[in-house]
Amino acid sequence: MKNIHKMIVMLVIAFASPTLSLAQDPLPSWNDGAAKQAIVNFVRTTTDTGGTNFVPPEERIATFDQDGTLWVEHPVYSQLMFCLDRVPAVVAARPELKDVEPFKTVLSGDREAIAKLPMKDLEKIAVATLTGMTTEEFQADVRKWLADARDPRWHRPYPELTYQPMQEVLAYLRASGYKTYIVTGGGQDFVRVYSEQTYGIPPEQVVGTAGGTKYGYDKDGKPMLTKEPRLVLNDNDAGKPEGIHLMIGRRPHAAFGNSTGDQQMLEYTRAGDGARLAMLVLHDDATREYAYGPAQGLTDTKVGTFTQKLYDEAQQDGWVVISMKNDWKQIFAFEK
Amino acid sequence: MKNIHKMIVMLVIAFASPTLSLAQDPLPSWNDGAAKQAIVNFVRTTTDTGGTNFVPPEERIATFDQDGTLWVEHPVYSQLMFCLDRVPAVVAARPELKDVEPFKTVLSGDREAIAKLPMKDLEKIAVATLTGMTTEEFQADVRKWLADARDPRWHRPYPELTYQPMQEVLAYLRASGYKTYIVTGGGQDFVRVYSEQTYGIPPEQVVGTAGGTKYGYDKDGKPMLTKEPRLVLNDNDAGKPEGIHLMIGRRPHAAFGNSTGDQQMLEYTRAGDGARLAMLVLHDDATREYAYGPAQGLTDTKVGTFTQKLYDEAQQDGWVVISMKNDWKQIFAFEK
Numbered sequence: 001m002k003n004i005h006k007m008i009v010m011l012v013i014a015f016a017s018p019t020l021s022l023a024q025d026p027l028p029s030w031n032d033g034a035a036k037q038a039i040v041n042f043v044r045t046t047t048d049t050g051g052t053n054f055v056p057p058e059e060r061i062a063t064f065d066q067d068g069t070l071w072v073e074h075p076v077y078s079q080l081m082f083c084l085d086r087v088p089a090v091v092a093a094r095p096e097l098k099d100v101e102p103f104k105t106v107l108s109g110d111r112e113a114i115a116k117l118p119m120k121d122l123e124k125i126a127v128a129t130l131t132g133m134t135t136e137e138f139q140a141d142v143r144k145w146l147a148d149a150r151d152p153r154w155h156r157p158y159p160e161l162t163y164q165p166m167q168e169v170l171a172y173l174r175a176s177g178y179k180t181y182i183v184t185g186g187g188q189d190f191v192r193v194y195s196e197q198t199y200g201i202p203p204e205q206v207v208g209t210a211g212g213t214k215y216g217y218d219k220d221g222k223p224m225l226t227k228e229p230r231l232v233l234n235d236n237d238a239g240k241p242e243g244i245h246l247m248i249g250r251r252p253h254a255a256f257g258n259s260t261g262d263q264q265m266l267e268y269t270r271a272g273d274g275a276r277l278a279m280l281v282l283h284d285d286a287t288r289e290y291a292y293g294p295a296q297g298l299t300d301t302k303v304g305t306f307t308q309k310l311y312d313e314a315q316q317d318g319w320v321v322i323s324m325k326n327d328w329k330q331i332f333a334f335e336k
Numbered sequence: 337m338k339n340i341h342k343m344i345v346m347l348v349i350a351f352a353s354p355t356l357s358l359a360q361d362p363l364p365s366w367n368d369g370a371a372k373q374a375i376v377n378f379v380r381t382t383t384d385t386g387g388t389n390f391v392p393p394e395e396r397i398a399t400f401d402q403d404g405t406l407w408v409e410h411p412v413y414s415q416l417m418f419c420l421d422r423v424p425a426v427v428a429a430r431p432e433l434k435d436v437e438p439f440k441t442v443l444s445g446d447r448e449a450i451a452k453l454p455m456k457d458l459e460k461i462a463v464a465t466l467t468g469m470t471t472e473e474f475q476a477d478v479r480k481w482l483a484d485a486r487d488p489r490w491h492r493p494y495p496e497l498t499y500q501p502m503q504e505v506l507a508y509l510r511a512s513g514y515k516t517y518i519v520t521g522g523g524q525d526f527v528r529v530y531s532e533q534t535y536g537i538p539p540e541q542v543v544g545t546a547g548g549t550k551y552g553y554d555k556d557g558k559p560m561l562t563k564e565p566r567l568v569l570n571d572n573d574a575g576k577p578e579g580i581h582l583m584i585g586r587r588p589h590a591a592f593g594n595s596t597g598d599q600q601m602l603e604y605t606r607a608g609d610g611a612r613l614a615m616l617v618l619h620d621d622a623t624r625e626y627a628y629g630p631a632q633g634l635t636d637t638k639v640g641t642f643t644q645k646l647y648d649e650a651q652q653d654g655w656v657v658i659s660m661k662n663d664w665k666q667i668f669a670f671e672k
Binding site: 225245271 | 397
């Protein structure tokens, strides 16, 4: 059995490589510099059959945070926009919520008041909009929202806000035999709806914050899974390596993040033997995207915090910081 | 990104198929009959590009229970043998347990008394032998045990007790573009240690009963994950479809089990659209393996219960029952 499996993996690599070599540069949206070089060196050394850093194909795992690493997270996480947008439908189905906070504030449309809602109110909104329905109903809700919703700055569907340079990294790693995973603090069920189409990452390679489901039967006796307000995995901070162990069971060889929530995932990745790549996207481009995080003297933020402490750990532990401003030629595919 | 991914999948299938057709029969250890025919028909119809039952490669998911479906589960689950075998080492490290039940009974070696230990004592043994160590220490423990331990009947390492006909099904499905998963009531961390070598199934495709881990640092500041006695997923009964949703996020097109613990996984699989294969291994071969389960008038058992009710549901819902005695020419690779 093992040999057939290995043979298939080898065939994939053999056939993927020519595709890659046709393109002269696997990372055309990257400027030449330390960040680009670190990625290319990592791929070369871990796929060099005779080298000491060679990683067998079955162990090639790379993990990517999503919000702020693969796509835009400012001014607020896309999933929070989904939850807020779903409130009218939830209240239509449960009219008793109309005059109850925080639903009343959300329905008012008062952006300032909505922005000030405390975490416990956001949790109430999350429970009301992310649980109680079947997994299939939820998937349909997300699909419809993705088709209709537009982001407030570029007025495009959210999946278009992915970073072209990171899409190139995903494709380059996959063409080099790596399995690419999303490891996100966002909702696992939410991200899985669009991960394949947006990133070429299948649902089973999305690890995220996950609630439990409950198995049961509908009125016709057909099995169904209902989403419950019970947290199974909080995939942030220490929850990221814990989630990686739960869902993948292997330590990544490469990990990409952009905030303090990714710290433990990057530490865990770097602590393995051999060549291990840890990278952090620094949002320092106020013109083409956003600039935030107190490191490098940028503005502080609650969405995607990049602290000086994180920057210092990156320096000490050999993580590579990606400057959006300096390392990326192009940020979005829609820029021309 | 999507196109590259699809192209690779297509290449895998294109290259896997000739391998398959060279072998005249993908299931040589199976006797001709309804069970073998059901598998072959399922593969043909779901991979027939022009047919109404065609399943796109990325949706080809097949799930397999382990104990009693892929390998022997009698007289007791292998993992329970591991736990019992680990007790002396645990007591050596924690001498205060020496005179405490159930450890005292296990140390006595009195097989009859051990067999009578109630569930709550077995849980104490599980907590003591499966938690408290780092994930890497645990993997090393399991690896060592697998190398040393022999089963009580054939006196072979446990991984040799896999069913050759099921290994052929795994290989046949993979060669037909299916991703094969183990979905076991056994411990996820335990099964992942040997799944790749034994079944060609990588750790990330093993879903099992899982405890939480806790991220921390050792005395040198190196990150580590410690196994905790906190249940994250009880992957039995309704926990199987719930676990499939959590870990895979797609409904399987084929599922294989052998006991009441697999009922909901098979129902959930069959409830999907198009062709869905659900199969149950019936242990009715007392000579070559074991015969148990009250269905078909066999002896009742607590390990791998196959009730008359399960048999009736199989008949009503179109599941296919595999008779080890009649459907399998050969059971183990070591039989010659």
